[in-house]
Amino acid sequence: MNLIKVRTTSISNILHKLTYRYASSQALVTDLKAIAGNENVSNSASVREQHGHDESYHAGHEPDVVVFAQSTDHVSQIVKYCASKHIPIIPWGTGTGLEGTDKLGFTYFLLNCIFFHIGGVTAPKGGVCLNLSRMDKIISVNPEDFDCTVQAGVTRNALNTFIRDTGLQFPIDPGANASLGGMCATSASGTMAVKYGTMRENVMNLEVVLADGSIIKTSGLKGRSRKTSAGYNLTNLFVGQEGTLGIITEATLKLHATPEAVLAAVAPFKDFQSAVDATVAIMQSGLPVARIEFLDEKMVDACNRFSKLSLDVLPTLFLEFHGSNNNIEMQGQLAEETCKSFECLKFNYETETDKRADLWKARHNAIYAAQALRPGSKAYSTDVCVPISALPGMITFAKDALKRLNLLGPIVGHVGDGNFHVFLIIDPKNAEEVERVHEYSIALAKESLRVNGTVTGEHGVGIGKKQLLIEEFGPAGINTMKAIKQALDPLNILNPDKVI
Amino acid sequence: MNLIKVRTTSISNILHKLTYRYASSQALVTDLKAIAGNENVSNSASVREQHGHDESYHAGHEPDVVVFAQSTDHVSQIVKYCASKHIPIIPWGTGTGLEGTDKLGFTYFLLNCIFFHIGGVTAPKGGVCLNLSRMDKIISVNPEDFDCTVQAGVTRNALNTFIRDTGLQFPIDPGANASLGGMCATSASGTMAVKYGTMRENVMNLEVVLADGSIIKTSGLKGRSRKTSAGYNLTNLFVGQEGTLGIITEATLKLHATPEAVLAAVAPFKDFQSAVDATVAIMQSGLPVARIEFLDEKMVDACNRFSKLSLDVLPTLFLEFHGSNNNIEMQGQLAEETCKSFECLKFNYETETDKRADLWKARHNAIYAAQALRPGSKAYSTDVCVPISALPGMITFAKDALKRLNLLGPIVGHVGDGNFHVFLIIDPKNAEEVERVHEYSIALAKESLRVNGTVTGEHGVGIGKKQLLIEEFGPAGINTMKAIKQALDPLNILNPDKVI
Structure with a gap:
């Protein structure tokens, strides 16, 4: 295939x-x-x-x-x-x-x-x-309850700008200025998930138009309580359904306190194994890191060129800590000590807001930086996610497979979650290369399943991973999803033929 | 009715x-x-x-x-x-x-x-x-990944005893030594939910036997990754389904680091309004309190008698903080300052493990303490949960309604979540009193819906709240749940007639 x-x-x-x-x-x-x-x-x-x-x-x-x-x-x-x-x-x-x-x-x-x-x-x-x-109204903000309700077309930047004075933020950050309805539908995640969770943990209620045109609220007609046991958990059924079960028109979302203090750091390592081992150790220590992103040396090189940075071309961690003025330095020090025990060569703090923003902008533009390595190319991103202990082996597997299949693929990832992406840089007109990319993607996904991971940590299934989804869940699991799809969209008009 | x-x-x-x-x-x-x-x-x-x-x-x-x-x-x-x-x-x-x-x-x-x-x-x-x-095997514990997999019959105490040496704990604490499968099926919650979440946030994967006898894993056949976007979120559909969609036979659960330091405190207040206002202020300050339980003066009196305590008979907060030796005292101090700004009369710390255990045992036995106030009685517990800002008004409503309907009802609650219980003490043979209890329960649930709350924060729907569930979700929402039930249990053999 x-x-x-x-x-x-x-x-x-x-x-x-x-x-x-x-x-x-x-x-x-x-x-x-x-x-x-x-x-x-x-x-x-x-x-x-x-x-x-x-x-x-x-x-x-x-x-x-x-x-x-x-x-x-x-x-x-x-x-x-x-x-x-x-x-x-x-x-x-x-x-x-x-x-x-x-x-x-x-x-x-x-x-x-x-x-x-x-x-x-x-x-x-x-x-x-x-x-x-165009459904871009912010319907209500309840700072005292740390929640808000927005129409589906409101973007995350628009929301964060609107609530800036409340001392609250909506931290889920997939990089792009996506619509919040879209982020709900796809269960968006991104760099902050390691601390704040994904959309799954941050959606309290959804208004959804079903396939027959009826309108439901997934957690009660007016529900904004922090927990509920009222009926089936429809909210989390509609988060991540990729538009196949209903159309999300409004969302009630959790907000989080804007941290009093933010500290970022850039830590280049001798080799990728040390960087990944340091990540595992930081996560296992329970340090509440807000972001911990891995970039391999190819990715760092691409970001330097594309985003005009001057980072050492080495496997690198970008870290961020959120806390109080009292504890932020301690968080940084603990991470620094851990990194240095794994052959981290430097641990450069970045406290200036502008420079920190440049760093994360470069991170968010990584896929464009990767594409720019080869003019005329497109990037195809893998998306496996594995238990943290399996991460070093998984990245080794990913690197070895790149060599075996002779592919260019800078690696970047939300490694604190066990999730990483290989940006395979493809000449889309080269059918033989496309075939190798496909072989790579399948091999990586199967290895992820072997080590108790998933074929998609945050990008979803679409059509490309339907076969892999069957391998992940087996026929009985897929049939359960199909039964739900059939029950809620019997005519198969909502994003038909996707996910299952 | x-x-x-x-x-x-x-x-x-x-x-x-x-x-x-x-x-x-x-x-x-x-x-x-x-x-x-x-x-x-x-x-x-x-x-x-x-x-x-x-x-x-x-x-x-x-x-x-x-x-x-x-x-x-x-x-x-x-x-x-x-x-x-x-x-x-x-x-x-x-x-x-x-x-x-x-x-x-x-x-x-x-x-x-x-x-x-x-x-x-x-x-x-x-x-x-x-x-x-009898399905009580602990199948695997992965300390490096902070997870474990257990059969449904393993109790939470058995799990916590088994993993004690790993430095990890499973903190969800509904009071009773419940089975973990049961806790998944009912989406158990309890005193620690304010910090660690409910079962919804702590179940990573479930093995479920469906109504046709087929066996599924809700998050992939071997899935243990911290996040996934692979297909529909079946895990959270089966958490809290009260046995109506499938029978949970195994669960993969998140574990949490056992805190380095634990500090408890007991804070009696001049009146219930001050205690609740202090709770709201503590939650809004973002302090990561591990437990914050409210007991009204009747409840404190009942606990004193039943559990041989000598607490001041006043509206009281039981608090607990989990942290490092470095920050635990600061957490306590911040809470103390907040409480004292709301007419808290004392703020007594409890650091000794045994005395802390006695305190929480008394809290967990509160319903028996309430029943003991009136020999031969039974307790009927309400379970509304509202946005934190609505909590003071909601408890005022609950107290006023007790007076209006001439009912005895000590109040206790996981107030950090906006969730509280009135233990209505009933003579089950007195039909007229039972009718008043029912009227009370309905009135409280409707008031909760009015202020954007839910009719059940953690106890579930059963049959008693089916009518209220319709009010909470409306016909279209209920029909969505019914469609899912019909799709997964077409013969209606799994806990029939429950929830919907």
Whole structure:
């Protein structure tokens, strides 16, 4: 099986499953304008191109029509209409990555999406791309309860700007300025997850439009309590469902106190094994590190070039600590001592806000830095996540496999979670190289499963990892997911053919 | 609607839904012995009585047969057999409360269970109580990854004893020595949730036997990674499903470092409002308190009598801090300063391990202390949970309603979570008083919903709160839960008629 074969299969699957019941794209546009208003529906070439275009190495496939929803009621009516005609619907967040997937997952995710688009938004008889970016109201902020409720199109930067004066922050940081609805749908994660958790731990309630157009709140109609045992945990069923079970229109999110003090540090190591061993030791010590990111020497070199840094070209940890003025230095010292016991060559503190921001900006731009190593290339990101004790072996495996398959792949990762990415730099026109990338990706995922890890720590399944998901869960587990999908979306109109 | 009416309804519902296909209880016993072995199946009067008996004020209803499962394979075969004959199955943990519900939830939970038993285990044509307490193997402990995997019947005390030398603990503490499988099924919580979260945040993977006897792992066949985006979040669908979607046979759990230093404190206040206001202020300050429990003056009085303490009979906070030798005193001081700014009369530290244990034992025995206030009585515990800012108003409402309805109800609660319990002390033979208790419970739940809370913070829904669950979620939300139940248990044999 190679990537091209997956693509072919997905077309035929979807054509087989879906029967469209409208006469033409123009009829669809007319009907949708009646629901959502003329100004919110577009089938212009440029808008369709924008919503079909991506950064992967496959040509874009455009939706027949793009609807800019203004309200939950819009979404509900559009879904009811699409359900009545069996038209597939793809939710769209900010376009920083479909549904707000993080920049790190961007390319990989879009690789999946492009396959999906063939049958989803851009199947021969069309489909609806539901753009939620105009649903951008911050509905309420409750500083005394450390929570807020936002519409799906609010971006994380917009929220953090809005609440700046409250002393609170929403720390989940996938890099891109993703929409919060998209971050919920994809269970976004990123560099801060090691301290603050992923979206799974930070979503308190969701408003979701189901496949029949009905509207639910996943944790009660007005629920904002910190815990509940009321019925099934629908909230965490809809976090990470990648738009296949419902369309998230609002989210109630946990906020966290902005730390009194922040300290960052850059620690280059003699070799990658020492850097990873130091990470494991720091995590096992229970030190509440806020960020701990690993970059191998190739990645550091790429960041130096792309982001105009002058870091030592060595395997490196970027660290950040959040705390009080009283304890922040102690946190740094403990980490420094641990790192130095693992052949860390320097431990440079960075206290200035601007320089710290530059560091994390460079980290967030790592995938672009990687692509820039080879003009005309695209990056394909792996996403395994393993128990922390298996991390050194896993990265060794990843490095050895790069050599064996003769591939260029800088490595970067949220190593505190046991999660890392190899950015495989591909010439998308070279079919033989694409085949080697695929072989690499499969080998890494299988090794992750062997050591009790997962095939995807934060990027999700899409279509590309459906076969691996079966290996991870076995037939009975997959059938359970299928039963839930069938129960909640019996017509298979929501992101059909994805995840399962 | 009163409690008796609910009971009648539930009988007729279940009779309507279930059709038994076996000739007699004896045939059932014979068949089950062939599956599980003679020594693991009992329909003796004493065993049935033990599994039908509870502490509520209704007469017990016994199952036809009790099976002591020895393995997941046993459970799977028994479920397959029961599915083929449409026989209901009730999983049973340690009997500290069905499925390991906490002591605080004990009586309330059993009130639900007794209604359930009428149609579940003890319907006219019988049913199977599946006792998992003999599945008590600790399968693996991975100290380097802060996780372990246990069979469902392992109790939390057995686990903590087993791992004592690793420097790790499993801190979720519902009071009773519940089975971990039961704690997963009911999403147990308790006094430590304010720092360590509930079961929802501490379960990494579950082995579950589904209603057709198939066996799944909810987070991958061998998954132990700290985060994953692989498919739907089945783990958190099965945590808290109260045995209605599947039978939990194994659990992979997060472990936490045993704190280097522990400090407890007892703080009596001039009035309950000050104690609650201090709690709100402590939580809003971000202080990482490990336990913060409120007891009103009636509760303190009851604990003094029952547990031979000599606390001031005043509204009181029990606090506990976990940290390093470096920071533990600072945590205590910050809490003390906050409390004293809210008319706290004393702030007595308790550093001795034994005395601290006595304090928490008294707290865990609070419901028995409450019952002892009135000989022959039973306690019915409410369980609302509200956003922290709504807590003072909510407790005021609870106190006023006690006066209005002329009820005795000491109040105790995990106030750091916004969760508290009124232990309504009832003469179960007094129908008019039972009616007032019911009125009280409904009024409190509705007020909780009004202020964005939940009708149940940790005890679950059972049958008693099904109507309130509909108010909390609305018809569309309930229909979503029903669709999931229908998809995973189409014959409705797993704890039928419960939750939804």
